Amino acid sequence: MRLRRSVIALMAVLGLAMVSACNGGDDKAADGDGLQKVNYLTSFGAFGREAYAYVALEKGYFKDAGFDVKITPGSGTVDVMKLVAGGQADYGIGDFTGFAITLANQKLPVTTVGAIHQRSMAAIMSLEGLGINKPQDLVGKTIGDQPGSTNTVMFPVYAAAVGIDPKSVTFLPSPPPGLPKLLASGKVPGIGQFVVGEPLVAKADSKHRKVITLPYGDHVPDLYGNAIITRSDLAKEHPDQVKKFMNALLKGLQDTYDDPAAAATIMKKYVPELDVDVATAELKIMQAYIKPENFKGPLGELTADRVKKVISLLEQSHAIPQGSIKPEDIATLDLAPKS
Template identity: 75%
Template sequence: MRLRRSAVALMAVLGLALVSACNNSSDNEGSGDKDSQGLQKVSYLTSFNTFGREAYAYVALEKGYFKDAGFDVTISPGSGTVDVMKLVAGGQADYGIGDFTAFAITLGKQKLPVTTVGMIHQRSLAAIVSLEGYGITKPEDLIGKRIGDQPGSTNTVMFPVYAKAAGIPADKTQFIPSPPAGLPNLLAAGKVQGIGQFVVGIPLVEKAAKKKAVVLPYGDKLPDLYGNAIITRSDLAKDHPDQVKKFTGALLKGLQDTIDDPAAAAEILKKYVPQTDVGVATKELELMKPYVKPDGFNEPLGAVDPTRVQKILTTLDQAGAIEPAGTIKPADVVTIDLAPKG
């Protein structure tokens, strides 16, 4: 989706002047083309479809935060952390959202030119979600069960780490490849006993199933994990740090407004994604707020603690999620200098 372009001639002239000024600046921020208003064209991927939890990007778009920062942003739905990483690495998107732990695990398996520059969630939202009567009430119940999820999604990639922390064999749970949008209905139909889902997805699941959800949050066993992080290409972070900071700042303004007024954010999401159920999206965002800004969290939104990053990597090493152990360092997964600071 593009910001509306002005047809006024004066704006075009000013846009050309701005392009000229930027091109002559020592801080040229170009990673792509500019529109008629001199705005940098930027592509952005959500983490997972266009559920309510993704509303903050549309809020930043609707309220002009991206435009004020100098960007003409196109938002497209992502399909899981691994896919988002690959698309950003390949230049099909400039920025994206993905789970930080899944990001680190993936980089341990394949070297992609991507980095993270801030955290959307200070706590992990990853979970296995089931329904009452499906025989799942605790981690041990996952043994022998079928779990629907998008291949490469956060929940699938992280499951072995969760399983180890929970003391269950990861290979005794079968993951069934399923598209994101169909997961709640797949669960409701009883074709699987659980689905990979964020904890904020409970309202959507319960609406589809007309039953009470049962949730096994990964964070219960792995409390130090971050949730979603802002992803960009390594070269963009290195060569155009000011652009990255401005984009991140605009996105986080949208995030702040979203947790301040979830209902208004859900209405904005519906404007851009007409199939949005405003009631469900509002409930998702209300559930998301304590993950964005937990009790006792006094840092700016998006902040990253390098000590905590190292602790997460150590946990992944001990779980055998990164092989050989110790090959991934904090600097490999996050550009600390670009993360928001108090």
């Protein structure tokens, strides 16, 4: 009987915690200054590529918009989606294509409201002399990557675009922090990595070999990169709050685009172990993905035509079943920035 009461009490506490977490859109969830408390997840870890959120925090953009924001390192698109869906976070960052593929197979109450990158940053990286110099060299190779990572999940789309059989490439499950060293050791000839990871890969190689990068976006340019994720109910019931938060975050992104070195320096105040030089190099690479050449839209733009193209590409490459998702299932386009 005592055990049963303890279990019931524990379930009640957990239930209250979940209700509290899910009240991110409730105006009552405010601190002493009247600011709305918001939990935000980065896409993955605390690398330089995430600096824009820290810039928005440091420069008071979140506070000016009425938010008290807590930034927590995320652990990949799928985990970010699940944590946002469950109410443990209000907003997060995840790869748009990985987001779409996940929702085609598992329904979660989440949506995207804006794009951080107008091109996918997914890539395969190698080092000079390891036998990978072009997409066709991937055939028969083993690539180290985190299970379920964006690079792995999206690989069939890339493979179809470059004309190789995705099954001809083996992905070796490997912990993300050790991927650069795994490549440098020669234990694998390639690793899954975002294009901005090039400075980290170069730093890990004591032989100072040239980094070979095969960006997915070079062959599938219609794919978005990272996008802003929130709960579907928050987007529907509190659209003004979502717009204010997104606009504050995008102000941080604009400042980061304009001055990568300053953004990296700001981030180091919050992440002391950050290598400012590496972070700055990452952010300089990221500029071409935030605003690609010939891109004329507003920062953060998501359009119906592009979203439809992404879905079509995923269906054509058999990454998702035909008709499994519609644009409105993965993006709340009326909240996205417009020209």
